[in-house]
Amino acid sequence: MPLAHRVLPTPCPLLTQRASRDAIRVLCSAEAKEAFKNFEGDLRLQGDHRFADQAPKLKRMLKDSGMEAEAESPWTLPVFLVQELSSDGLVPVFLNPREIKEAWKAAGQKEEDAPQKYMMIDIRMLVKDMRSGEKRGIPWDKVRFVGADGAADFANSLQQLAAAST
Amino acid sequence: MRLTAVVLLAASVSASRLVTPAPVRHHLRIRGGADNGDDPFPLDEDHQTTLDEDVSGDVAAEDAMPGEASSSGVLTEQQIFDKLNEVPTFGLMSTSKESTGFVALTPKGGGRAIVFFLEPEEAKAVLEMNKNAGDEQETPLRLVCLGLGSALKLCSGR
Numbered sequence: 576m577p578l579a580h581r582v583l584p585t586p587c588p589l590l591t592q593r594a595s596r597d598a599i600r601v602l603c604s605a606e607a608k609e610a611f612k613n614f615e616g617d618l619r620l621q622g623d624h625r626f627a628d629q630a631p632k633l634k635r636m637l638k639d640s641g642m643e644a645e646a647e648s649p650w651t652l653p654v655f656l657v658q659e660l661s662s663d664g665l666v667p668v669f670l671n672p673r674e675i676k677e678a679w680k681a682a683g684q685k686e687e688d689a690p691q692k693y694m695m696i697d698i699r700m701l702v703k704d705m706r707s708g709e710k711r712g713i714p715w716d717k718v719r720f721v722g723a724d725g726a727a728d729f730a731n732s733l734q735q736l737a738a739a740s741t
Numbered sequence: 742m743r744l745t746a747v748v749l750l751a752a753s754v755s756a757s758r759l760v761t762p763a764p765v766r767h768h769l770r771i772r773g774g775a776d777n778g779d780d781p782f783p784l785d786e787d788h789q790t791t792l793d794e795d796v797s798g799d800v801a802a803e804d805a806m807p808g809e810a811s812s813s814g815v816l817t818e819q820q821i822f823d824k825l826n827e828v829p830t831f832g833l834m835s836t837s838k839e840s841t842g843f844v845a846l847t848p849k850g851g852g853r854a855i856v857f858f859l860e861p862e863e864a865k866a867v868l869e870m871n872k873n874a875g876d877e878q879e880t881p882l883r884l885v886c887l888g889l890g891s892a893l894k895l896c897s898g899r
Contacts, residue, residue: 610842611843611855611895614845614855615853616845616852616853616854616855617848617852617853617854617855618854618855618857618895618896618898619848619854619855619856619857619896620830620856620857620859620889620892620893620896621856621857621858621859621860621863622859622860623859623860623863624860624863645897648896648897649848649850649854650896652859670828670859671859671860698893699893699897702821702825702893705815705816705821706815706816706818706821707815708815708816715815715816716816716820718824719824719827720824720825720827720828720889721828722827722828722829722859722889723859723860723861723862725861725862726828726829726831726859726860726861727829729829729831729861729865729886730829730831730861730886733831733883733884733885733886734886736883737885
């Protein structure tokens with residue numbers, strides 16, 4: 576199997592969209608458990624709703640991977656990897672295939688040649704593999720999650736609004 | 742310091758306040774998008790076909806991914822957490838004086854769910870729908886940003 580085409584430029588505009596550290600709130604486990612201990616509903620991650628119909632497939636994959644509890648949870652979140660944009664030095668993990676097309680174009684490639692096949696798995700399967708390091712021969716330390724286009728800017732704008740209101 | 746204050750405030754909110762605003766069921770379809778007529782996020786049919794026909798799981802991964810000769814090691818929990826937290830998610834938060842905390846929505850299938858959105862446009866749409874939901878209490882709402890790592894931990898019960 577040949578290695579990827581390594582077409583993703585460095586820096587790729589999509590990969591340089593980062594929210595500031597102040598914009599993204601991070602909770603430690605203890606804080607999170609305390610904050611939600613009295614809440615009796617579900618906590619869910621919601622990706623692009625257009626991929627909601629992929630949930631049964633993702634749940635089946637989770638179950639087949641022995642992740643029964645995750646398969647029974649009320650949510651799934653697909654992540655997408657694509658060979659043509661991955662290399663030993665960078666493995667972008669897309670939260671939406673829309674950004675794959677954008678990355679492809681940013682790499683100076685023709686839109687009509689954009690990859691048509693993606694690898695899709697639930698994010699919890701990916702995290703499990705990143706933790707175990709056993710599967711797929713992927714250089715996990717080179718993984719870079721690519722959020723929705725504009726998400727980082729929006730996070731920054733929320734932070735600026737919050738700062739302005741205090 | 743500021744983070745601690747926010748978390749403690751959220752913790753002090755009772756479940757009943759967390760579901761504010763209540764009358765949103767007819768507006769929301771969690772994992773189904775807006776239920777207000779025209780789909781604001783129409784899916785490209787060709788793309789959907791691609792997903793239906795070509796997206797696959799482990800088998801595809803074994804064949805398709807690069808770096809087969811690589812033996813890169815295991816990442817620590819913290820390393821994974823840090824990578825995930827570079828991606829923002831967006832949650833709906835009540836900012837009234839009486840109660841500050843994440844606001845639960847009513848999913849299509851019923852119940853209550855606090856949702857962390859990956860798509861900013863969907864988060865904005867949900868915020869606007871709830872602002873226009875005619876909530877008598879007029880609970881002030883805003884979107885807040887939480888790292889994907891934190892959100893994933895929350896949603897995974899860890």
